Amino acid sequence: MSQPDIETLELHHKYWRSNIHILGVLLLVWFSVSYGCGILFRDALDQFSIGGAPLGFWFAQQGSILSFLAILLIYKFAMDRLDHKYGFDEVSK
């Protein structure tokens, strides 16, 4: 492993900050749909319903899982774009 120069290092740090930013947003959503809607605010949400199911209950058993899927899909695209922007997606041999 060769020592990267200052410029490359700077680039790496910028990339890492963007990465943390994306993670932060996605994990906020992750927390709200599961712990938020499914547990902490379930009673309040249960006053509404989706089809024949109380909304809080639905989030705990269905909605949270669907949201997790969406999060992973967004993560994949957001990170691929970030990699592309920084030129980290070329296959290096």
Next chain:
Amino acid sequence: MSQELWNFTFIGLTFGVYIAIAISSKAASTKEFYVASGGVSPFANGMATAADWMSAATFISMAGIIAASGYDASRYLMGWTGGFVLLTTLMVPYLRKFGKFTVVDFLGDRFESNLARFVGVCCSIFICMTYIMGQMRGVGMVFSRLFEIDISTGVIIGSAIVFFYSSIGGMKGITYTQVAQYMVMAIAYSIPAIFISIMLTDQVVPQLGLIGDLKASDGAGAIPLLQKLNELNVELGFSKYTDGSLPMIDMFCITAALMFGTAGLPHVIVRFFTVSDVKAVRKSAFWTLSCIAVIYLTAPAIGAFARTNFIQEVNNKAYVEAPSWFTNWEERGLIAWVDKNGDGKMQYSNGLAFNGIPSYLEDKKGPAGQRMVSNTLADSKNEVFFDQDILVMANPEMAGLPKWVIALVMAGCVAAALSTAAGLLLVLSTSISHDLMKKIINPNISDKQEIFYARLASFGSLVVAAYFGINPPASFVAKTVAFAFGLAASSFFPTIMLGIFSKRVNKIGGILGMVSGITFTFLYIVYFQFIVDHKNYFLGISPEGIGFVGMLLNFTVSLVFSYLTPPPSQEVMDMIEEIRIPQGASGPIQGH
């Protein structure tokens, strides 16, 4: 065709496929054996990881647990899927870039110490061992129902098959076998759910059936399925199906322990080392969760349907008119009925029918022809005992579905148990042969010797697992699951995460954090599960959820001690810098 013939056909066919795959992808090198040379496609890896992840316990018991506890069971649904979000965003891309065989390799290199390695190996072995015992029990149960043999013989047959293809094929063989097993599982899980959903609610999609209206019967107006279930539950003395009864703080902590535990399970993490690069890791993680969601989104529907069916078919019915599945499972020892009020009818309600699991009096039948039990009757109106685990397997029979569907579910159960057991066995043997033998005890052993140790270790582990499958120490297995997740959450997750996201956390912080997290969690669980009988939990957090507190402790200790001591070496700093950048991970995985 008779039911037996259908069962044999389905199981025989699927087994043929699994074994053929295992033989055609025999491993030649350690790299192929451990991580399939890092060359599996993301979609295939997704399916395989899903099959690995969804154990017999998930496949067989989860719908049963949901049926029994309604909302409370959401902790498993959210915990076991939400963990993948953490796993994907916080762990695997960086560990894949790191590019070694095992999670323990990372701990050893990042914290510059064989002690970290050793603690890691112990956790790894303990977690996998706990898991695999439950799997062997599951295999035994299915085989016993299937071939009308006793559970012990079932366990032995299952172990032999698992050993055969996990030690021959290594990771490559296992991965491709698991792809086939995933397909069997997904089909076996969905088809009965779709049939039953149509029968109960007129909805083809079970997830819509769950929120749909129950078919109107006897001139009554249509009401939502869940509302009907709530009414039935309340009528029988249970809490509402959609409300549950766990305190919120416990619900929160258990869900968290399961989530962070999932993100720290070594046998799941290592699956992502089998794909080609970081980009493929992200894609693969998405596919994994999709494949898991197919089953996890269906389970709540099956749970609600099964409970509705069960109550309607059993409660207040005369035993002589009991459905045939009821007497079938009674014959296998997983259902029992005690006629407390002597009216010949089965009354089902909240509370135990009797204490413990049924111990039948041989050759003695009650007046209605039921099997008699010698247990002390419990003080409740409930007369029906049933093992929750039968719900998924009995579900198609309950709904009167065709015989081939029942055979398909059986094949699915076997696939679930075998795929998980094989995956675990591989990680277990890797821990022993690679992390312990090669890295700690004797670094000079050759590739060939390493694989030999791996096969030896998997044989040894399997013997132990089979023993516990045959003689489950009462409710030991169920209780130890809390261990597996609690330990993963309090050890692997925080330490690995800090190892990646903090450059400041050093050897002392990392090791102390891991040790304090585990020790606290371990002692708490042992104290409340095995030593005392009362339930005066700390802040009302049950042993199942204490891993979350252990994790917080680990984070705190790691950070405090790291900042009190000098930062890690320049080499480690460079390594962290390196794994944060995805570029270059497509290079070969290095074992040494």
